[in-house]
Amino acid sequence: MDQIQLRQITKTFGALVADDQVDLDVRQGEIHALVGENGAGKTTLMKILFGLYRPDSGTIYLDGQEMDITSPHVAIAHGIGMVHQHFMLLPSLTVAENIVLGMEPTRGGLLDKARARELTRELSQRYGLRVDADAPVRDLSVGLRQRVEILKALARGARILILDEPTAVLTPQETDELFRILKGLVEGGMTIIFITHKLREVMEIADRVTVMRLGKKVGTMNTADTNERDLARMMIGRDHIPVVHKEKANPGELVLEVRNLTALDEAGAPALRGVDLDVSSGEILGIAGVEGNGQTELVEVLTGLRKATGGDVRLFGRRIVNLNPRLVRDNGLAYVPEDRIKHGTAPAASIRDNLAMSRFDRAPIGNRWWMFPRRLSRYARDLVKRYDIRTRDIKLPVSSLSGGNMQKLVLARELSMNPDLLVVAQPTRGLDIGATQSVHERLVAERDRGTAVLLVSAELSEIMALSDRIAVMYGGQVTGVFDAAEVTEEELGLYMLGIKRAGEAA
């Protein structure tokens, strides 16, 4: 008998049917991938299993027993653990303190730190997840924080582990390490449910895969009996893995010049150590690099969110370094930020208000002193239509949109500025295939319109697919610039890892 059986699970949020009579069977000791586009209902289904949502109807069986999972506490008590996309750790506490949080061993009413440390070491050894029990979580990399989250679940006796898009935030190396850990856990008898939409990962790690589309289950199969192409077809109901069609770039005049740019990170350590870059109109310059090599800081300096300590940035020859974000924008820069929930939108505000940002005080919406609500609505509706943002009403909060539609909204707002330079960071992170394709098409169309596009992405395949030229960042510097048509992923990898750099090797 299957360890987990979900039967006819239905969950609605108002008019939206997130899950529609979904069945799911998961066997003990397997890695079961749950794939589907954004909004397919994967995360909702897992939140129901973890007790965060109550289903409208349907039944959950655990080891054949009908269960009523009313809260995460109940789920945890039955051995279900979940690692969320957004980590739930307290940065100022140590790894050991985070792991025992909520189940603290005490001595004389106080936290027994020695016991907490011991417990952490014991778990970390038993499962082969190396962590420093005494390190404050704020000092850990994303990959390590995720490891702490997994340990937290294991410390609570999880035998079923749900991971919600665990690789979205990881570097390729961290992903490999995670997969090694997951395989080890499964060998020890753990059951793992793995939400993703990266099909390559499904093929690499999962035993079986369930595909969902628009709130319904499409099917479950052994990964050995399927392939990426078939899975993609099931996910998007289309017949091909999307590729961006683009003509050869036709670069025009120089738009962005970055010269010897330096900046510090939050801790005051040098993050940029003399960056040089050029981007011309009508081309996409991709910045490749392992995350944490200065890409984020570069984008922040360019957009006015971080002060440079030296060097120069010019847009059409005008100095824009260390101007505030408004003045940078007035000079013709638009920006699609890495984190659309934290920086790209105000999720609680309406779609209409979100689309108004950066132009609410000018035509056609209004002027310096007044905003015209009808004109604003007309403007917002027009953008919603032109950019195919799927929503019932522009007065709904942005948080009602799926990830893909949220990103369309950000793109709509930024591209409608008719920028000279578009800075885009991780434009398709967390998006499904369909949404990714539509974002890619937009970016190429923007290039063809003559905009200079600076693309930062942790996904090398995205950089390869979109860029006309590729600059590799390593250690806060640009270590090589390549013609995208003439460079291989392997070659880029050597630069990304700092093994090669321009001027040193041929």
Add this chain to the structure above:
Amino acid sequence: MESIEELAPQKPSGESFLVASLKAAVRPIGVVALALLIGMGIILYTQENPFIAYQNLLIAPFQSWDTFSNVLFYAIPLVLTGLATLVSFRANVFNIGTEGQLQLGALVTAWGALTFSGLPAVVLVPFIIALGALAGMIWSGIAGWMRAYLGATELVSTLMMSYIAIDITTYFVTPGGPLAGPGGATNLIPLKAQFPTIGNELLHWGIIVPILAVIAVYLLLYRTPLGYEIRMVGANPSFALFGGVPVPRVILATSLITGILAGVAGAVQVMGFAHQYATSFTDPQWGWTGVTVALLARLEPIGVVVAALLYALLEEGTQLMQNNTNVDHNIIGVVQGLIILFVTAQIAVAWLRRRRASATPAVEAA
């Protein structure tokens, strides 16, 4: 474990005017009704008849123009201080210093009326209201500036500056002080600086001021670029910043507007009610009540009107109840205390949420 925002019902920020107004009106009524219900239990416990008590409290004020006009009178300062609080709170700036700003505004208005009494009424009236506004604006602006450019927590600075303001104004009118007239107050302001009364009771023409203020604040929030910036800074400051909103300037602006409205409230109370500034001005605590009113109104301008009227109704009704029944008026104090309890829970939540938002550590993949 998932974020609270995701589980909580979303607040749509752009409904039609009518729907939004209705909703804004219903919320304060609900909270007050709950508090009254508990009060009813207490009256029962004291073996009095709660229905007769509440008939006097809630219905009698509507039964004659005189009593109803008093309800309107009591609502005047509360609408103004409620709006004052609202403007800052909408930008997530927790300016709770309206009490002190109001006191300063009142003192300066009284001073202006006495000093420039030679001016004709048409000039004098707007002039001294502007003086009161200016006083409140400067006081609130100091705290706003410290928050915007130095990062000083406004929850503390506005509270502390409020006490300082009250000490200053008290000094001015305590016997021997620079503006002291007889009995711990300034002299009476000239008749031409006073708002004439409407009807036989307390209501005066100063009621025009809060009516204009509601319209102005509504238009400010929903029809002007500054209002948009205020709402977006409140909704997500880092989004506002990245979108080019000068966040510190907006925070300063909200503080100035809060101070203006609080100062005007002080001016109106001097010109329409007390006709002097007295130490007793610190007693009714219109400023503090304004915080409750704004929260009760869920920070919507139309809601402020409803919440202020409800509060005013309790004020007038309590007196009628006391005159006509044996129920102790302190019961209504309990009801008001419950209302404050219910709504201040919201402050705590909003405050904690802001702190958490600014301390959010982990990487957020969307």
